[in-house]
Amino acid sequence: MPRRAAWGIIGGLTPIPERTMQRRDFLLATAASAALTAPGMGWARPASRLKVGLIGVGMRGQVHLAELLKREDVEVVALCDIEAYMLDTALAMVAAAGKPRPRVFTGSDHAYEQMLADADLDAVIIATPWEWHAPQAIAAMEAKVAVGCEVVAGITLDDHWRVLRAQQRTGTPYMLLENVCYRRDVLAVLNMVRQGLFGELVHLEGGYEHDLRAVKFNSGEPGKPYGGGVEFGDKGWSEAKWRTPHSVRRNGELYPSHGIGPCAMWADIHRGNRFERLTSYASKARGLHDYVVKQGGADHPNARVGFALGDVVTTQLVCANGETILLTHDTSLPRPYSLGFRVQGTGGLWMDVNKSIYLEGRSPEPHRWEDAQGWLERYDHPLWKRFAAQAEGAGHGGMDFFVVHAFVEALKAGDPMPIDIYDAVAWSAITPLSEQSIREDNRTLAFPDFTEGRWRDRARIFALGADY
Amino acid sequence: MPRRAAWGIIGGLTPIPERTMQRRDFLLATAASAALTAPGMGWARPASRLKVGLIGVGMRGQVHLAELLKREDVEVVALCDIEAYMLDTALAMVAAAGKPRPRVFTGSDHAYEQMLADADLDAVIIATPWEWHAPQAIAAMEAKVAVGCEVVAGITLDDHWRVLRAQQRTGTPYMLLENVCYRRDVLAVLNMVRQGLFGELVHLEGGYEHDLRAVKFNSGEPGKPYGGGVEFGDKGWSEAKWRTPHSVRRNGELYPSHGIGPCAMWADIHRGNRFERLTSYASKARGLHDYVVKQGGADHPNARVGFALGDVVTTQLVCANGETILLTHDTSLPRPYSLGFRVQGTGGLWMDVNKSIYLEGRSPEPHRWEDAQGWLERYDHPLWKRFAAQAEGAGHGGMDFFVVHAFVEALKAGDPMPIDIYDAVAWSAITPLSEQSIREDNRTLAFPDFTEGRWRDRARIFALGADY
Known part of the structure; x- marks a missing residue:
């Protein structure tokens, strides 16, 4: 199998254009966000069970996958990665958990776009290389798929403004999965x-x-x-x-x-x-x-x-x-x-x-x-008093349980994202x-x-x- | 006894004028310092025994005094302070050590000038309020009395240049008594x-x-x-x-x-x-x-x-x-x-x-x-291997022994000051x-x-x- 650049990073750290955001963009975006009335607006809240996809099922994505697979209120319906080794590992985890096989999106750095369009997701967890977090989060929010994004939010300062404006424009929930909190x-x-x-x-x-x-x-x-x-x-x-x-x-x-x-x-x-x-x-x-x-x-x-x-x-x-x-x-x-x-x-x-x-x-x-x-x-x-037993065995001394738990529970409740x-x-x-x-x-x-x-x-x- | 301002501090933090040092001063001072060839130049090195005075025998000065009194190579010949209580304590320490009573200079914030002029000192230890360190050190260096100065060297940035230029101009040794080193x-x-x-x-x-x-x-x-x-x-x-x-x-x-x-x-x-x-x-x-x-x-x-x-x-x-x-x-x-x-x-x-x-x-x-x-x-x-026993009982876990020791030994040897x-x-x-x-x-x-x-x-x- 020919070696491929992971998520296209090697050619350049920032896959989205580094154009400086113009004052006009800010004004437009601000106007759009001012029209929003509630954090969840524009995103259809699911009743009690979330259909979740993962973009990136490498070492970190697999930790989130393990947490998701333990939950009855989550259905892992789609996985996206460009690396067969990681996808195989992730699919084996799903099978071992006795859960239905999710759809797989792969074959291109942009396979995630297909997943967002086709997989009928409520939410997505992004655990890809850093430079993909911003474009993938923006694409997900545009597709009205709630985002649980691994740290970091973007690379350049402009990335951060763009992610923010996309969230404000779409009203799609976005949470940073900062586990140490x-x-x-x-x-x-x-x-x-x-x-x-x-x-x-x-x-x-x-x-x-x-x-x-x-x-x-x-x-x-x-x-x-x-x-x-x-x-x-x-x-x-x-x-x-x-x-x-x-x-x-x-x-x-x-x-x-x-x-x-x-x-x-x-x-x-x-x-x-x-x-x-x-x-x-x-x-x-x-x-x-x-x-x-x-x-x-x-x-x-x-x-x-x-x-x-x-x-x-x-x-x-x-x-x-x-x-x-x-x-x-x-x-x-x-x-x-x-x-x-x-x-x-x-x-x-x-x-x-x-x-x-x-x-x-x-x-x-x-x-x-x-x-x-x-x-x-x-x-x-x-x-911790309530969930210590459930958190046991989760990544990083249990804190990975809590961050996924918070993302899922807040989405189900239609609450604002706890790390917004x-x-x-x-x-x-x-x-x-x-x-x-x-x-x-x-x-x-x-x-x-x-x-x-x-x-x-x-x-x-x-x-x-x-x-x- | 009417209460007096300690070292005149209360009227203002900086007893010397805060005039910004002019370019001309720098040039003059630089020219003067360029003429110097060795750190000790201009200061007459004593043979084996130092005549030392203390400016400031408060809580900190007394610690140095205790160290000086233990040494055979130091004669404490003069004490200066404005506070009778501190002078009495210091004189009692000298007496308890069985050493000759030093001359006492007091009665004015500027009594130290008299001491520098009259006491025939090789060196002085300055342990006064911070704002007096620079003017007293400069006066001592001008009088060719080596300076062991408690931390800090001055208040304003200009103070620091003035202390430096005085040292360069006079060639009088100056050591900062930074004990934690x-x-x-x-x-x-x-x-x-x-x-x-x-x-x-x-x-x-x-x-x-x-x-x-x-x-x-x-x-x-x-x-x-x-x-x-x-x-x-x-x-x-x-x-x-x-x-x-x-x-x-x-x-x-x-x-x-x-x-x-x-x-x-x-x-x-x-x-x-x-x-x-x-x-x-x-x-x-x-x-x-x-x-x-x-x-x-x-x-x-x-x-x-x-x-x-x-x-x-x-x-x-x-x-x-x-x-x-x-x-x-x-x-x-x-x-x-x-x-x-x-x-x-x-x-x-x-x-x-x-x-x-x-x-x-x-x-x-x-x-x-x-x-x-x-x-x-x-x-x-x-x-420490060599002097641990001697340092025992000295202030701050023994380190106060070393800083006074270094000052005295370097002066006796005519060596550059170890903290210069x-x-x-x-x-x-x-x-x-x-x-x-x-x-x-x-x-x-x-x-x-x-x-x-x-x-x-x-x-x-x-x-x-x-x-x-």
Whole structure:
């Protein structure tokens, strides 16, 4: 079988034209969105059972598929991928679950368009390479198919505006499937934040500090995604195929949502608050080259590749309500995994890297860290209390259950998406903004207000109860 | 006894004129400095015993005094302070050590000038309120009295240039007494950095995260510096008198050297590297007001004071060699003490907040933190190996021994200062630069090259052996 470029990425990172959005487009789009009255408008809400398709059933799509297959309120009716290996795996999963065989759409980078036209879907989950998220989400929303989109929302800043305008124009639900918002400690801390244990929040930190070197490089052999070689791009497989080229060409906070998502929920971003400014710094890039040389030898062709992505990228943000947020992206160096969370207010702080908390007047000793575990258990979020057993075995310590659950339940109820289009584009737009900041000698940039003022009056909806 | 303003601070933060340094001054100063050939020039090196004076014998000066009194190679010949309580305490310390009573200079904010003129000093240690460091250091250097200056070097950016130019003009030794550079773990990690255990450094973090609320406020009663009230300024005592007004009027990284000093040594700043750019962000200011209200009640007059200093101030820097550095200043909220160090390179990383390390190929388990203690002991710096017993009992876990020791030994040897004028002004200038960055909506600023190009060729001198 001839090797094909995964989702056409190798020819260029952005499959949709990079034309700058014109003022006229904005006005038209704004006029269109102003005509909308409710988030779900234009999309026909299903009664109690969703017909769902998946665009992308690679390593990540399969995790979502596994969750969907467990549910009685979901029918997986269509799968789309360009890779036979992944489709075979996914179909075997469906068969093993005793569910009807879904229709398969493949054979072209644009097979998803056929699926959206033909498969009579209520919703689609997009788990393709990043550069396809925006065009596929836009196409789905145009087809009135609700979108559950894996992180990220788009590549360029314009992508983010286009995804937003498509959602506003069509009224089709769009949710970013940011799973870390549902991590057990993250939700427990959210619970504590909302109950005032940290006092007034002043500073937050998060990030993505994960040694991805064995994800970014492999042998290219199907079925062996992690390590075992220093190939990437055309010669790599799975994420090494499509993700690593981003490290070659781009320098920025390439994966912001796992860090910023929880911070945004803690700080009520777009619910009375918003990001105001941002500055990013990137260290020199050494880790990936070093890895290639160590694993593949100095003579390996990839030892001549220049990687643009700085090993450690830090991004400072400040919010309308005065909180500062710090993000760290660190995926090219040897290191233990950490999302580096810190939640700090006038009452104390929690940090996850040392699994510790300090709450003034509540922690046993002044000026001394306390193990956070007791607090996290005492303030376990109602969602985890209710669904912990169901979440067990789901991806990423159970949080993948919750994100799919929330998407499905909110759609069934006709409720607004718990991680909505504004969250999606603002969190994800940190990437192109950080790239610009770094490119322009760490210039500080005003953060676009994607909500166009709506952030002031929108009420909090995320994880309010025990339903989803 | 009528209460007096400590060192005249209350009338204004900067006792020397804030005139912007003119181009002409720079040229003159540069010409003068170009004529110098060696760092010690113009200062008469003593043989084996130093006559030392102290300007400022408050809480901090007394710690240095205790170290000086233990030494046979130092004669404390003069003390200067404006506060009788502090002078009495210091004189009692001298007497208790069985040393001759030093001359005392007091009675005026400018008594130090008399001391510099009359006391026949080899060196002076300056431990006064921050705003006096620059004028007192300049006066001492002009008087050919070597300066060991407590952190910080000055207030405004111009202060820093003036201190630098005075040093260059006079050739008098100047050392910043940044004790954390000598902390046992910091030096062990320096040892590891230099032996290549972290590979090539790419990212560093440090800071000053210390709940100073009970330092910034007290009852004003002499001898009770910590807590017990919510007074400051005229009505406060010790640091509450002079330090807290900085939190009222200034918003920035007010105390950078404990964090940046070690980072600068790890990254060889001014020894083939330098800071290139900086951006600072400040969170909202809540902690100090909250503390006043909680401790003193909402009706206390200080509950109406507006504090300018953001509770958490983060500062990003990038270096000429591509390393990024992140500083955190956090002194107004309830929290355990931490300097938040992180040293990260292509070989792994150390963090002090979780007391952990990970070194690829050396740590027992891939992707797993390891307790750092074993490594810190194995790479204990030669200075600590040699002097640990002597350092025992010295301030701040022993590191105060080392910083005074280094100052005295380098002076006796006629060696360059181990933390020299360039280090002093660059580290300390982070404060006014951060203030400017924050004032100008987090603008990114070019970092002034105080070395005027000399950073490229200067060889490393700090903590090279077991002498000092």
